[in-house]
Amino acid sequence: MLEPLERLKLAMAIYNQGDPKRLQHLLKVHSLARLLGQLEGLDGETLFLLETTALVHDIGARKAEALHGAAFRRYHEALGVQEVPSVLEPLGYTREQVERVQFIVGHHHQYGAIDSLAFQVLVEAVFMVNAYEKQLPLTAVANFRDRIFRTAEGRKLLNTMFGLKEKS
Numbered sequence: 001m002l003e004p005l006e007r008l009k010l011a012m013a014i015y016n017q018g019d020p021k022r023l024q025h026l027l028k029v030h031s032l033a034r035l036l037g038q039l040e041g042l043d044g045e046t047l048f049l050l051e052t053t054a055l056v057h058d059i060g061a062r063k064a065e066a067l068h069g070a071a072f073r074r075y076h077e078a079l080g081v082q083e084v085p086s087v088l089e090p091l092g093y094t095r096e097q098v099e100r101v102q103f104i105v106g107h108h109h110q111y112g113a114i115d116s117l118a119f120q121v122l123v124e125a126v127f128m129v130n131a132y133e134k135q136l137p138l139t140a141v142a143n144f145r146d147r148i149f150r151t152a153e154g155r156k157l158l159n160t161m162f163g164l165k166e167k168s
């Protein structure tokens, strides 16, 4: 019997059938979000919802590409909000849990909307993965860190991962 988050991983593998890049992206974001969430001391339910959000954060991208030819941020956020219940409800998530995940999915590229430590951690984990996948220059990584990162553990892990000095 799989644990709930493992069942969700499997559901997301099926959702992203034929698109291994997208699956591997969300698995990396999940792994880093879980690590940071634990380092930041999130409680069990908050960590569970953070991990869930990490696994589904780009769920709208596939439909955005099909409908609009591209997964631009606003498209995949909005379509993601619509898609979230179709994956979470069959797995037994409550309405309240689904709505919380939908809120973050719907705003995960809008840093002004960050309203909790878990949302902040998600944004930092997403950035760590995107910075590598998009091969951002180190100056851009440090710039984003100084503008958007808020957690001490996220900052430390980002610096470690990219070999950044604190004032670089």
Ligand SMILES: [Fe+2]
Pocket (backbone or CB within 6 Å): 025, 029, 057, 058, 126
């Ligand atoms: Fe993403």
Ligand SMILES: [Fe+2]
Pocket (backbone or CB within 6 Å): 057, 058, 076, 108, 109
């Ligand atoms: Fe995204």
